[in-house]
Amino acid sequence: MKTVALVAGACYGMLSVILGAFGAHAFKSILSVERLQSFETGVRYQMYAALYLLVVGFFLKFDTGIEKSVAWMMILGTLLFSGSIYLLSFQEVWGANLKFLGPITPLGGLFMILSWAMLLITVLKIKN
Structure with a gap:
């Protein structure tokens, strides 16, 4: 499991840098300001997760x-x-109706919050 966490952290970190660079340059011309801000939120939280998984x-x-x-x-x-x-x-760029994904975002956020809560429990159980 240690290797899985470290590999996932490294992959998430690498992908967030790549996607962040595309967002800062290539996607500026095709995404609206609002969509680009959402995209950057995804990149930011992916980097947070990468660092978390490495730790x-x-x-x-x-x-x-x-x-x-x-x-x-x-x-x-x-x-x-x-x-x-x-x-x-990217749903507008692709001309696709992906609104069904809307409820997936908060579900993912809930899993991230639960991960933090379980880490807190784990840390509190550690005896120094």
Whole structure:
């Protein structure tokens, strides 16, 4: 599980830099200001998740189910949260109706929040 968290963190970090660069340059000419701001929110939260996964990957032992869930909830939550924002940002450009993805974004956010809550529980259980 440690490797999964670290690889996911590294991939999310790399992709957020790539997508952020595209957002800052190439997508400025095709996305509205509002859609570009949404896209940048997805990129920002993906980078937060990348750093989070790297930290938990290095510091947790993943001995318990809750520790494993800390990583899986963040991985899945980020995929749902940022991924749905990216797709929704481009729906007008593609001429597609992707509004059905709207409820996916807060679900992803909920998984991310649950990951933070489980990390808090894990940290509080650590005996120094």
